Amino acid sequence: MVSALASIVGALALFSSPYIMANEYAGEATWYQPGRGACGAMNKPSDLIAALNKPQWQTSHCGECVTVSGPNNQTIKVQIIDMCEACTHGCLDLSPGAFQQLGGLPEGRLAIAWNWTTC
Template identity: 45%
Template sequence: YSGDGTYYAPGLGSCGHDNKDTDMIAALNAPQMGSYPNPNNNPNCGKYAKVTGPKGTVRVKIVDTCPPCLSGSLDLSPAAFVKIANLAQGRVNIHWEWD
């Protein structure tokens, strides 16, 4: 998949877990995450993705949904984002695949 890589301040994610800035996690775009009566039971919760950006590659766990993100995009924790780009960039082109 290809899209935008951004970062956010994680907290209680749509998968039902509390997350920190230092966790290697991501929020999956809403179109790919899909809609479930109980979002905690979403089959994408807990899956891993290998994300490549301008600075490198990182493995992240899907723990949340990014409603404004377009299909192919991921919103990463700050700790994960700095593995693929500089925080000052804010938004970068990424490629990713399920791991």
């Protein structure tokens, strides 16, 4: 009886998390100065773009979009145009223009959640 109750409580805790939903990833956002990304296009700092972490990277993700939620519930849509070598699973490296919409550049790192979406 106790183990069944513990299983139910554990399942409820997993599915009621306010931060992570199905097909959503959590990590940190950093920012970088874009140029020619791994997808081959030249980009500007003001573009709403991101470099995907190396563990989740596939060239098929070039041009796909993700919705990113910041620590204060701000949400932006960015296009994947590059790969971030140093980023761990769940993390994104954002252009300055994208990062500023979630927080100030001096912060350097922000907790984020993101998911794949249509462009």
